[in-house]
Amino acid sequence: MDILVCMKQVPDTETKIVINPEGTGIVTDGIKYVMNPYDEFAVEEALKIKEKMGGTVTIVSMGPQRATEAIRTALAMGADKGVHLCDDAFEGADSYSTAKALAAAIKPLSYDIILGGKQAVDHDNAQVYAALAELLDISHVSIVTQLDVAEDGKSAVAQREVEGGAREVIEVSLPAFIACQKGLNEPRYASLPGIMKAKKKPIDVIDLAKSGLSADEVGEKGAKLKIRKFFLPPEREAGKILEGEPEELATQLVKLLREEAKAI
Amino acid sequence: MTSETTDFLLIDEMLSDEERMVRDTVRGFVDEKVIPTIADDFEQAEAPMHLVREMGEMGIIGATLPQEYGCPGSSYVVYGLIQQELERGDSGIRSFNSVQSSLVMYPICEYGSEEQKRHWLPGLARGEKIGCFGLTEADHGSDPGGMKTRAVKDGASYVLNGSKMWITNGNVADVAVVWAKLDGEVRGFLVEKGTPGFTANLIKHKMSLRASVTSELVFEDCRIPAENLLPKSGGLRSPLGCLDKARYGIAWGATGSAMACYEASVRYAKERTQFDKPIGSFQLVQRKLALMLTEITAAQLLNLRVGRLKDEGKGRHQHTSMAKMNATSKALEIARMARDLHGANGISLEYPIIRHMNNLESVHTYEGTYDIHLLILGHEITGIPAFR
Ligand SMILES: Cc1cc2nc3c(=O)[nH]c(=O)nc-3n(C[C@H](O)[C@H](O)[C@H](O)COP(=O)(O)OP(=O)(O)OC[C@H]3O[C@@H](n4cnc5c(N)ncnc54)[C@H](O)[C@@H]3O)c2cc1C
Ligand SMILES: Cc1cc2nc3c(=O)[nH]c(=O)nc-3n(C[C@H](O)[C@H](O)[C@H](O)COP(=O)(O)OP(=O)(O)OC[C@H]3O[C@@H](n4cnc5c(N)ncnc54)[C@H](O)[C@@H]3O)c2cc1C
Numbered sequence: 001m002d003i004l005v006c007m008k009q010v011p012d013t014e015t016k017i018v019i020n021p022e023g024t025g026i027v028t029d030g031i032k033y034v035m036n037p038y039d040e041f042a043v044e045e046a047l048k049i050k051e052k053m054g055g056t057v058t059i060v061s062m063g064p065q066r067a068t069e070a071i072r073t074a075l076a077m078g079a080d081k082g083v084h085l086c087d088d089a090f091e092g093a094d095s096y097s098t099a100k101a102l103a104a105a106i107k108p109l110s111y112d113i114i115l116g117g118k119q120a121v122d123h124d125n126a127q128v129y130a131a132l133a134e135l136l137d138i139s140h141v142s143i144v145t146q147l148d149v150a151e152d153g154k155s156a157v158a159q160r161e162v163e164g165g166a167r168e169v170i171e172v173s174l175p176a177f178i179a180c181q182k183g184l185n186e187p188r189y190a191s192l193p194g195i196m197k198a199k200k201k202p203i204d205v206i207d208l209a210k211s212g213l214s215a216d217e218v219g220e221k222g223a224k225l226k227i228r229k230f231f232l233p234p235e236r237e238a239g240k241i242l243e244g245e246p247e248e249l250a251t252q253l254v255k256l257l258r259e260e261a262k263a264i
Numbered sequence: 265m266t267s268e269t270t271d272f273l274l275i276d277e278m279l280s281d282e283e284r285m286v287r288d289t290v291r292g293f294v295d296e297k298v299i300p301t302i303a304d305d306f307e308q309a310e311a312p313m314h315l316v317r318e319m320g321e322m323g324i325i326g327a328t329l330p331q332e333y334g335c336p337g338s339s340y341v342v343y344g345l346i347q348q349e350l351e352r353g354d355s356g357i358r359s360f361n362s363v364q365s366s367l368v369m370y371p372i373c374e375y376g377s378e379e380q381k382r383h384w385l386p387g388l389a390r391g392e393k394i395g396c397f398g399l400t401e402a403d404h405g406s407d408p409g410g411m412k413t414r415a416v417k418d419g420a421s422y423v424l425n426g427s428k429m430w431i432t433n434g435n436v437a438d439v440a441v442v443w444a445k446l447d448g449e450v451r452g453f454l455v456e457k458g459t460p461g462f463t464a465n466l467i468k469h470k471m472s473l474r475a476s477v478t479s480e481l482v483f484e485d486c487r488i489p490a491e492n493l494l495p496k497s498g499g500l501r502s503p504l505g506c507l508d509k510a511r512y513g514i515a516w517g518a519t520g521s522a523m524a525c526y527e528a529s530v531r532y533a534k535e536r537t538q539f540d541k542p543i544g545s546f547q548l549v550q551r552k553l554a555l556m557l558t559e560i561t562a563a564q565l566l567n568l569r570v571g572r573l574k575d576e577g578k579g580r581h582q583h584t585s586m587a588k589m590n591a592t593s594k595a596l597e598i599a600r601m602a603r604d605l606h607g608a609n610g611i612s613l614e615y616p617i618i619r620h621m622n623n624l625e626s627v628h629t630y631e632g633t634y635d636i637h638l639l640i641l642g643h644e645i646t647g648i649p650a651f652r
Binding site: 076190192196198 | 281282285286289292293318321322323324327331336337338342346
């Protein structure tokens with residue numbers, strides 16, 4: 001099996017997000033970046049499929065220079081090689097122009113299945129994989145919590161989460177894009193020998209020229225949507241503590257709920 | 265700029281990508297697998313043995329030993345970073361790792377026969393087998409050369425008599441590396457679990473390293489095959505050679521403990537208010553935090569330098585003594601300051617402080633007490649040994 005994993009490097013989920021003064025993005029100084037947590041499930045599942053059926057696992061990632069660290073982490077977990085879409089022209093992409101670039105990198109590759117996280121925890125769009133599958137003209141199954149690839153590698157059965165905790169079971173012919181959800185597996189830690197081997201594994205860097213796309217198809221220029229502004233929710237104001245006898249308190253509370261909070 | 269980070273001098277920049285990745289991976293493991301349950305383990309005096317296999321799968325047991333025996337063959341700096349991160353969780357889990365790596369696998373690798381290495385090292389590296397190291401006796405701690413445990417050759421066997429005290433992993437070990445005198449010379453022997461005449465007794469009532477197994481080993485006419493002698497061991501130099509490796513890791517480990525105490529203290533100082541202000545706004549509290557960060561930074565630099573010297577083949581055991589002595593004593597001071605800064609919460613297992621503080625009392629003592637390392641340095645400086 002030729003297994004691809006689409007992976008994105010994102011700010012650590014514990015990062016305290018600060019918006020830049022212009023409101024156009026976040027302050028990136030001092031941010032620790034990690035592999036998108038949902039992509040960890042995808043890497044783990046890819047490694048499990050490889051362990052069962054043989055083959056290679058290739059990590060495909062679009063991102064600035066620093067994204068190599070996340071690719072190396074996946075290689076240290078056991079993936080075989082990386083493809084890194086890295087060019088200033090790819091910056092500022094939306095889901096569509098990201099999918100466009102990923103599709104360009106993936107088209108020349110041979111693949112039986114593509115895995116990825118159900119969403120990246122930075123912008124939380126959850127749209128790249130659907131657009132990518134469309135551009136590659138393959139099926140996609142989203143929010144997958146269990147995956148069984150048929151022995152012949154031609155199809156797979158995936159369970160996905162639907163409302164109310166119910167499960168939907170879908171059989172899909174391969175190649176297909178599988179968007180992974182928490183619960184699918186427990187991602188392994190990179191091992192020390194894995195980390196030592198990772199630095200010798202190949203990462204193919206693809207810039208704009210190599211992608212075969214033009215500058216206005218990718219990044220900010222190729223984006224279908226433009227982000228006008230970022231802002232944080234207003235800080236919560238301190239609560240009010242009412243004092244007095246229970247009866248007075250109830251009257252005061254109702255008054256406040258009606259007049260100030262307009263809740264009743 | 266209020267920072268909880270302990271990397272004040274950008275020491276990360278002195279590490280390679282690979283070293284940082286190992287550090288971050290072990291840190292993730294400790295955050296997810298050790299810290300959430302370790303206070304309970306400590307309270308119940310249970311060692312988290314289920315984590316041994318996981319450490320084995322991560323390839324972080326016997327990190328510096330050669331690949332041909334199923335080990336990673338990594339550097340001393342990487343080994344140090346692993347110990348630092350493990351002890352950021354708890355000294356108990358780090359003790360497990362140092363004993364298995366440096367006091368069991370290292371002597372088998374260094375003083376063992378080819379068959380012994382092939383037989384033991386891969387399983388120990390995977391965490392499928394557990395080992396312990398018996399040097400200290402009840403009456404011979406700082407002066408192990410005075411040991412009473414004896415081995416006598418009898419046909420195709422050795423017969424061991426004597427006992428060992430304060431032995432980490434004793435009750436859970438599949439194999440004990442036991443140091444005993446054979447015709448007056450200290451030699452190493454491998455004693456397998458279940459060998460008639462060999463018993464391990466759990467040491468109870470410890471107020472320190474409660475999440476680690478500590479035992480007494482007793483040998484009563486314990487007969488082992490002659491091939492269980494570590495053939496290349498000879499003299500006190502052999503066990504001391506192992507201790508040098510383990511102590512080096514302890515220096516990093518103690519610094520990890522100190523980092524945990526410091527990070528908890530910074531958080532506490534900002535959150536805790538007294539006199540209508542965060543206690544972090546009081547000069548006396550700031551003084552504590554400033555001293556903590558300075559000593560942590562100094563220890564990190566000292567440890568890293570000693571590690572690099574080891575990797576370059578220039579390391580000397582006196583370097584290790586300086587690092588061990590410095591890191592364990594400063595870590596203990598930092599833990600005590602953190603304890604104070606946490607007020608009454610500082611004595612509760614709800615916070616990590618008292619656990620680290622109590623653990624560090626052992627770490628300060630074992631593998632050569634603080635004073636013994638001072639004397640080793642004193643000897644180095646003056647040329648005059650002051651031990652006896
Ligand atoms: C939790 C724990 C785990 C341990 N695990 C192991 C293990 O796995 N394997 C093992 O072999 N041992 C182990 N030990 C034993 C440890 O190495 C010894 O406790 C240590 O070497 C000190 O020996 P002692 O306790 O006999 O103290 P002593 O040697 O009796 O020392 C008592 C005090 O006297 C001081 N002192 C001694 N001699 C001198 C001198 N010449 N000049 C000045 N001061 C001196 C010491 O510094 C110390 O303050 C462990 C200990 C603990 C607490
Ligand atoms: C086992 C135990 C039994 C106890 N029994 C009782 C009891 O029977 N009755 C009772 O009333 N209380 C009792 N206490 C509470 C004890 O008196 C308090 O813990 C103590 O007064 C410290 O208060 P705190 O824990 O809130 O720490 P905090 O006041 O929050 O202090 C935290 C840290 O901040 C420092 N700090 C605080 N203010 C300042 C400042 N202005 N300038 C510089 N530094 C400052 C402190 O020195 C300390 O290092 C008990 C505590 C313990 C641990």
